[in-house]
Amino acid sequence: MSFDVNHWILFLMAGILVAVVLAQSVFFLIKALRRTKELGMDQKKIRKTMLTAAIFTIAPAVAIVISVMVLSKTLGLPLPWLRLSVVGSMSYETVAANNALSAMGQTLGAGSLDAQQFVNVLIVMTVSIMLGIWLVPLIGKKLQKGMKSMENRDKRWANIFQAALFIGMIASFLGFVFCDVSRLWDPASRVVDGVTLSATSGLVPVVVMAASALIMVICGLLMKLPKMKWLSEYALPISLIVGMAVAIPVTAWLG
Amino acid sequence: MKKLSYMDSVHRDGTIWNLSVMVLLLAFPVACCFVFNVAPEWKSLLMGLFATAPMYWAVGAIETVTYVPMLGAGGSYLSFVTGNISNLKLPCALNALDQNGVSANSEEGEVVSTIAIAVSSIVTTIIIIIGVVMIVPLTPVLSAPVLQPAFDQILPALFGGLGVAFVSKNWKIAIAPIVLMLILFIFVPALNAGTVGIMVPVCALFTIGVSRIMYKKGMI
Known part of the structure; x- marks a missing residue:
């Protein structure tokens, strides 16, 4: 089959993956919503939480759409669509695509990719970004247990520890500004x-x-x-x- | 059979979902090779991987350790699949915890954070789908030069509001890390948009250290 960065098969495959990830989000949403009922949490508050999360997400999500548009000029539409829906970010994908292409003596934006260049870019992007997806199942439970045992030893310190993590993250971004x-x-x-x-x-x-x-x-x-x-x-x-x-x-x- | 606790079932389901997504992601390039009858160019593939993977794997490992305790279990499985953690998922979860007045360590916190991150992921995915479907009419609108500065400044606009909400509640432990980060980011040229991700765990460790000292001395 002759290759094109916007081939319909690429759209189909990216679409399937995006659908699976969407299904995962829906699955966890339903699971957590059921749990709120079991815990007897205020359902009105939960609905407000969902509304806020949805409204808050719109502007950053539109920014992600802009990244897809920028990247689609060189990589076609299906690949950036997939990469920014599953893990990925604008800066990361640009670096990964550039590294993959420069190893082949090419540069990003120098013309349309052929099938081999496309596959190389795809593999470099996918393998390099993958760590978190399997590392969370591997060590997530242990990390959570560590937090739990800290809480059992000293609840007040565990809460301060948690606040310190949040503040540390926020302070880094305030510095970045x-x-x-x-x-x-x-x-x-x-x-x-x-x-x-x-x-x-x-x-x-x-x-x-x-x-x-x-x-x-x-x-x-x-x-x-x-x-x-x-x-x-x-x-x-x-x-x-x-x-x-x-x-x-x-x-x-x-x- | 013993009934699994909620947390255990989150870990079980999360593991199944994440590993399935991983297999599918890896199947994408393999399928491309078969469909278009092409093999990767191995030598440059290895060079490309070598230039990219070690750095991103190192950052990814540090991110996992730093973000999992903040995101909660369900939120972590989802966030590490859907991405955009520091600029979207984590602020969204933090705001939800704050709004509900629940601690991130409690089970209520766990479900609230999962709900916020799941809703945020669903909305993001749908907005990107709309963007992809309508890319032709949307491109001139969204790439209009007049809107460019607004999207360039999304992080400052986000962390200004979020900073007020969290710093005001924890101002005693916030002073030292904010001062340190301001000095570092202003005077060290290597610290910029590309390296802020590396500074998050550094600053988190520093803040924990300072808080521990203040806690021991009875200042907080």
């Missing part, structure tokens, strides 16, 4: 991919983060009013969307 601030005083850091950016461009993420944080604070204060309790479900999605919207004028101004 400031990573380009050095453009203010370091001209060398302003050159990115051969393009010279403005000195203040590193402040854009900082302003966006501050705007999002401010909205969250306002939501938090408003939520205390009896009539505004409903806001708690929308606080994070609202601060995300406002932050993203603020990025547009701020980038025009500082970027």
